[in-house]
Amino acid sequence: xxxxxxxxxxxxxxxxxxxxxxxxxxxxxxxxxxxxxxxxxxxxxxxxxxxxxxxxxxxxxxxxxxxxxxxxxxxxxxxxxxxxxxxxxxxxxxxxxxxxxxxxxxxxxxxxxxxxxxxxxxxxxxxxxxxxxxxxxxxxxxxxxxxxxxxxxxxxxxxxxxxxxxxxxxxxxxxxxxxxxxxxxxxxxxxxxxxxxxxxxxxxxxxxxxxxxxxxxxxxxxxxxxxxxxxxxxxxxxxxxxxxxxxxxxxxxxxxxxxxxxxxxxxxxxxxxxxxxxxxxxxx
Amino acid sequence: xxxxxxxxxxxxxxxxxxxxxxxxxxxxxxxxxxxxxxxxxxxxxxxxxxxxxxxxxxxxxxxxxxxxxxxxxxxxxxxxxxxxxxxxxxxxxxxxxxxxxxxxxxxxxxxxxxxxxxxxxxxxxxxxxxxxxxxxxxxxxxxxxxxxxxxxxxxxxxxxxxxxxxxxxxxxxxxxxxxxxxxxxxxxxxxxxxxxxxxxxxxxxxxxxxxxxxxxxxxxxxxxxxxxxxxxxxxxxxxxxxxxxxxxxxxxxxxxxxxxxxxxxxxxxxxxxxxxxxxxxxxxxxxxxxxxxxxxxxxxxxxxxxxxxxxxxxxxxxxxxxxxxxxxxxxxxxxxxxxxxxxxxxxxxxxxxxxxxxxxxxxxxxxxxxxxxxxxxxxxxxxxxxxxxxxxxxxxxxxxxxxxxxxxxxxxxxxxxxxxxxxxxxxxxxxxxxxxxxxxxxxxxxxxxxxxxxxxxxxxxxxxxxx
Numbered sequence: 001x002x003x004x005x006x007x008x009x010x011x012x013x014x015x016x017x018x019x020x021x022x023x024x025x026x027x028x029x030x031x032x033x034x035x036x037x038x039x040x041x042x043x044x045x046x047x048x049x050x051x052x053x054x055x056x057x058x059x060x061x062x063x064x065x066x067x068x069x070x071x072x073x074x075x076x077x078x079x080x081x082x083x084x085x086x087x088x089x090x091x092x093x094x095x096x097x098x099x100x101x102x103x104x105x106x107x108x109x110x111x112x113x114x115x116x117x118x119x120x121x122x123x124x125x126x127x128x129x130x131x132x133x134x135x136x137x138x139x140x141x142x143x144x145x146x147x148x149x150x151x152x153x154x155x156x157x158x159x160x161x162x163x164x165x166x167x168x169x170x171x172x173x174x175x176x177x178x179x180x181x182x183x184x185x186x187x188x189x190x191x192x193x194x195x196x197x198x199x200x201x202x203x204x205x206x207x208x209x210x211x212x213x214x215x216x217x218x219x220x221x222x223x224x225x226x227x228x229x230x231x232x233x234x235x236x237x238x239x240x241x242x243x244x245x246x247x248x249x250x251x252x253x254x255x256x257x258x259x260x261x262x263x264x265x266x267x268x269x270x271x272x273x274x275x276x277x278x279x280x281x282x283x284x
Numbered sequence: 285x286x287x288x289x290x291x292x293x294x295x296x297x298x299x300x301x302x303x304x305x306x307x308x309x310x311x312x313x314x315x316x317x318x319x320x321x322x323x324x325x326x327x328x329x330x331x332x333x334x335x336x337x338x339x340x341x342x343x344x345x346x347x348x349x350x351x352x353x354x355x356x357x358x359x360x361x362x363x364x365x366x367x368x369x370x371x372x373x374x375x376x377x378x379x380x381x382x383x384x385x386x387x388x389x390x391x392x393x394x395x396x397x398x399x400x401x402x403x404x405x406x407x408x409x410x411x412x413x414x415x416x417x418x419x420x421x422x423x424x425x426x427x428x429x430x431x432x433x434x435x436x437x438x439x440x441x442x443x444x445x446x447x448x449x450x451x452x453x454x455x456x457x458x459x460x461x462x463x464x465x466x467x468x469x470x471x472x473x474x475x476x477x478x479x480x481x482x483x484x485x486x487x488x489x490x491x492x493x494x495x496x497x498x499x500x501x502x503x504x505x506x507x508x509x510x511x512x513x514x515x516x517x518x519x520x521x522x523x524x525x526x527x528x529x530x531x532x533x534x535x536x537x538x539x540x541x542x543x544x545x546x547x548x549x550x551x552x553x554x555x556x557x558x559x560x561x562x563x564x565x566x567x568x569x570x571x572x573x574x575x576x577x578x579x580x581x582x583x584x585x586x587x588x589x590x591x592x593x594x595x596x597x598x599x600x601x602x603x604x605x606x607x608x609x610x611x612x613x614x615x616x617x618x619x620x621x622x623x624x625x626x627x628x629x630x631x632x633x634x635x636x637x638x639x640x641x642x643x644x645x646x647x648x649x650x651x652x653x654x655x656x657x658x659x660x661x662x663x664x665x666x667x668x669x670x671x672x673x674x675x676x677x678x679x680x681x682x683x684x685x686x687x688x689x690x691x692x693x694x695x696x697x698x699x700x701x702x703x704x705x706x707x708x709x710x711x712x713x714x715x716x717x718x719x720x721x722x723x724x725x726x727x728x729x730x731x732x733x734x735x736x737x738x739x740x741x742x743x744x745x746x747x748x749x750x751x
Contacts, residue, residue: 086485205667208476
């Protein structure tokens with residue numbers, strides 16, 4: 001097996017301010033890529049010193065960046081063959097219904113931003129557009145040659161190496177939540193008292209019990225017309241199935257969002273995503 | 285493993301001459317590092333059997349790692365250059381890529397030879413064992429067997445061992461030269477268990493000077509404790525009047541404090557925190573010692589060739605002296621020490637602690653635990669939990685504070701009453717230091733990162749809440 005050379009080019013930006021730290025990946029340093037970073041930093045400035053928000057509201061609307069991080073944890077990591085193998089046979093999850101019909105999630109490394117797309121994985125296997133969730137059902141977990149060799153229903157092509165010193169393992173590269181036909185404004189309908197979370201700064205998944213923790217540096221309370229005043233840091237603690245089950249609507253305007261470093265098992269990898277906003281309801 | 289080969293200091297000086305001639309730099313420094321070792325990855329999930337009966341059944345991936353690289357810094361009149369490349373140092377005639385336009389706007393200052401003599405501390409020079417793979421597999425197997433005997437049903441998820449050595453040499457145009465070498469072995473393991481319908485996991489990362497220095501029984505006991513906690517039902521009420529924290533938690537707390545223990549800014553923040561009073565009890569001493577005899581990363585000079593020494597950062601519970609680089613030598617009457625380290629040969633040197641530790645105290649660690657009438661013993665950081673501190677008092681009057689997610693036990697005179705799978709320890713930085721009631725005698729170092737050590741501590745006045 002052989003694969004052609006592949007080149008990846010991107011910027012890793014780390015900004016430290018007295019009111020918080022921002023870190024992420026950018027395909028370029030053009031104004032349109034830097035503007036969202038500036039917006040995040042301004043949001044953090046406005047919310048500095050606000051106490052941690054502790055109540056779980058009835059409605060939470062996640063902006064594209066926050067939705068991308070949530071999907072990275074609860075869909076991508078959850079559906080990696082090595083993660084699934086910790087609690088059972090990886091292929092046994094195929095067909096499980098995890099969310100509403102308009103929850104369609106694809107991992108397609110070819111669609112990463114210009115300069116970051118890949119046509120073969122780190123084992124030389126040609127990548128595919130992999131439906132992780134289709135109509136809310138699990139279709140195809142992420143697998144490399146090793147796991148695909150052990151389980152016939154798994155398809156290789158998602159192997160990534162953090163460096164030449166480390167074994168390859170199944171990982172996401174470019175995650176995409178397909179838009180629905182729900183207008184973005186409808187996500188805020190009858191959501192007064194809820195929260196709008198623009199970004200999560202980190203997320204973790206416990207592969208053994210499916211517990212997921214997502215941390216946002218700040219959020220905004222929802223009024224009748226949409227996001228209003230800022231609140232302090234927010235921590236969402238839930239289970240994978242509950243988070244996906246809580247997605248009641250997906251917006252119609254996808255944006256490149258949530259690009260950053262994934263550090264599963266200490267293996268640092270650049271990951272990309274594209275997602276519209278999503279609405280969550282009924283989280284405990 | 286093949287011996288690490290480095291150029292002579294004379295070869296570095298010749299290269300410096302070539303670089304300064306080509307670039308017009310008035311000062312320059314060349315740093316060369318070589319490293320090698322064996323990395324063993326054991327991933328039982330990749331093997332056909334999930335519960336191997338002997339280490340020979342495991343599928344492991346062994347990698348011989350050898351790397352060599354060099355870094356050049358040069359500067360003159362508001363212009364500077366930093367270049368790092370893998371491979372051997374170019375021959376004197378091999379610097380053709382450099383010319384008078386290579387220096388870009390920037391600045392560079394380099395240390396002059398120190399009047400203080402460097403200590404004789406050197407790392408181990410004997411090469412690591414060639415049979416690291418067999419040794420590593422055997423070690424992991426013994427840990428797994430002992431963990432299983434303490435906690436039946438424990439499973440190894442993965443293990444990664446590294447046994448290696450590195451050596452470096454540097455010279456600058458001011459006349460500074462330095463050599464250092466070190467040996468380091470690390471082990472990183474992840475275990476899981478299912479007990480009474482609850483699944484839990486834990487990971488452990490430990491370092492030592494050599495693979496043979498790891499004790500399988502000690503590590504197995506640590507793993508079993510953490511797995512027990514990961515699968516235990518949480519206590520709803522956590523008595524937090526008296527908290528004993530293990531060396532692992534104390535080391536993490538010390539890591540949080542490290543920004544105020546170095547540099548001029550850190551020192552000023554520390555002064556504000558003490559506001560003219562003692563920071564902690566008289567038993568409290570915090571040191572940084574690049575040449576610590578028993579340290580894993582001991583060197584006589586730092587990565588700029590400046591001699592290292594022991595610096596008492598907190599003495600008798602009061603601010604001692606800050607960790608200062610040679611550029612700040614003499615600031616407020618304090619002496620500098622060699623404290624600039626490179627995270628790799630590609631990285632420029634930055635101020636950093638080396639062996640940062642809370643000195644051994646007078647109280648036996650078990651007496652600290654048995655002395656607790658009703659409180660908690662905090663064993664380790666909770667996996668994936670919070671760890672952070674802010675050192676500035678906030679606009680709304682809140683004090684500089686910290687928080688760390690921990691696991692541990694509710695105890696009564698060292699008798700375990702209940703488990704704490706995850707709780708958040710927090711409070712003000714002032715209270716963290718002033719609330720130290722006892723300093724134990726069991727200093728342990730952890731790679732978190734660098735080498736940070738602490739003994740068991742008894743803390744009071746902090747908040748501990750279930751998460």
